[in-house]
Amino acid sequence: xxxxxTGATGHLGRHVVExxxxxxxxxxITAVVRTPEKAADLAERGVRIAAADYNAPETxxxxxxxxxxxxxxxxxxxxxxxxxxxxxxxxxxKAAGVALFAYTSAPSSLKxxxxxxxxxxxxxxxxxxxxxxxxxxGWYHENYTDNLAPVLEHGAVVQAAxxxxxxxxSRADYAAAAVAVLTGEGHENKAYELGGDEAxxxxxxxxxxxxQTGKEITYNAVSAEAYxxxxxxxxxxxxxxxxxxxxxxxxxxxxxxxTTGDLSRLAGRPTTPLAEAITAALKG
Numbered sequence: 235x236x237x238x239x240t241g242a243t244g245h246l247g248r249h250v251v252e253x254x255x256x257x258x259x260x261x262x263i264t265a266v267v268r269t270p271e272k273a274a275d276l277a278e279r280g281v282r283i284a285a286a287d288y289n290a291p292e293t294x295x296x297x298x299x300x301x302x303x304x305x306x307x308x309x310x311x312x313x314x315x316x317x318x319x320x321x322x323x324x325x326x327x328k329a330a331g332v333a334l335f336a337y338t339s340a341p342s343s344l345k346x347x348x349x350x351x352x353x354x355x356x357x358x359x360x361x362x363x364x365x366x367x368x369x370x371x372g373w374y375h376e377n378y379t380d381n382l383a384p385v386l387e388h389g390a391v392v393q394a395a396x397x398x399x400x401x402x403x404s405r406a407d408y409a410a411a412a413v414a415v416l417t418g419e420g421h422e423n424k425a426y427e428l429g430g431d432e433a434x435x436x437x438x439x440x441x442x443x444x445x446q447t448g449k450e451i452t453y454n455a456v457s458a459e460a461y462x463x464x465x466x467x468x469x470x471x472x473x474x475x476x477x478x479x480x481x482x483x484x485x486x487x488x489x490x491x492x493t494t495g496d497l498s499r500l501a502g503r504p505t506t507p508l509a510e511a512i513t514a515a516l517k518g
Contacts, residue, residue: 235333236282237416238264238298240323241307243272245376246338249409250305250416251276257417266297288319291326298330303416305336308352316351321358328364334422335364336415338371338408341427343489346480365422367415372429372492373402373481375508378439379515384468386447390454391440394461394482398436401429401492403505410501429492430505442509446516458483 237254241247242265254263260280267273273283286293288309298304304327309319320337327335337359340352352370359366385391411428415421440453456464458479465475484490498505 235301235303236262236264236299238266238284238302238304239307240266240286240288240305241309242276243267243269244307244310246405246409247307249406250307250412251281253406253409253413254416255279255281257413264302288322291322294322294326298327298332300331300333302327302330302332303334303336304332305412305416306338308338308355317354317358320351320355324355324358324362324364328362333365334416335359335362335366336412336421337366337368338412339368339425341370341372341429341490341492342425343427343492344481344484345487345489346477346484348477348481367421367423368425369408369412369415370425370427371408372427372497373400373490374408375402375404375430375506375511376515377402379511382443382512382515385443385451386449389449389451391436391443391451392454392456392461392464393436394456394458394479394486395436396455396486398482398485398488398490399433400435400485400490401431401433402490402508403428403430403497404511407497407501407505410503411497414500414502426496426500427492427494428497428500429490429494430508431495431498432505432507433491433493434508439508442512446509446512 239250242251264282265273265276266284266286268287270283270285277283284297306323309316340349437453440451443451462475462479
């Protein structure tokens with residue numbers, strides 16, 4: 235039996251593997267990666283490395299074994315047909331007879347276009363009959379803190395989210411929930427709505443940035459159309475800009491405010507406060 239993590243060298247995947255290494259022997263972990271060279275450090279620590287690509291179904295042939303627990307981290311290639319990519323992994327897992335198939339989805343409250351692939355993947359998983367768990371991950375702190383340079387340069391947080399609030403948490407928090415499911419018992423055929431303990435609005439985010447940097451940073455709320463235009467102007471492809479503008483519209487409606495407490499309960503600790511994530515990003 236192996237715990238298999240797809241996308242293991244991605245932002246979330248690395249956190250999952252690192253936290254798994256704290257709980258189970260390295261030889262029980264399989265990291266599925268597109269580029270094995272990027273996982274050389276994990277291989278050195280005893281993690282099994284498997285090369286496979288969501289876009290090449292044959293690379294998943296024989297990758298899983300009966301009794302494996304698999305974490306499918308959703309793909310981020312919005313232009314490649316994510317449902318088809320996910321189906322490749324699901325089909326291979328079903329054929330192998332895995333014990334558990336976990337999937338990083340989106341909150342059921344999210345109605346933006348971003349969630350469409352997630353809903354369709356969930357339906358495919360449920361229809362497959364494979365024992366599963368749906369990890370409906372909310373938004374990540376890092377979606378904002380990973381790219382603070384333009385915010386600090388212009389002294390403004392520009393979003394199209396109005397007064398909406400976000401229950402974000404760190405990638406490490408979401409990874410902790412995934413690890414709890416992969417190493418625990420009794421999670422089969424459950425869905426968890428995951429989000430940070432404290433919801434926040436963008437005016438508060440700007441105020442916290444001001445406090446920590448000593449610079450005056452304001453929140454500039456714009457329309458979804460204007461925000462989409464700004465993203466395109468910054469070099470983002472049109473379809474992706476539309477996706478992110480759609481997420482902001484959803485935030486304004488309260489669709490990324492998650493109040494279940496599932497994330498801290500699974501992680502076994504409170505989620506990382508936004509202020510702490512900002513501090514870490516400014517130091518980095």
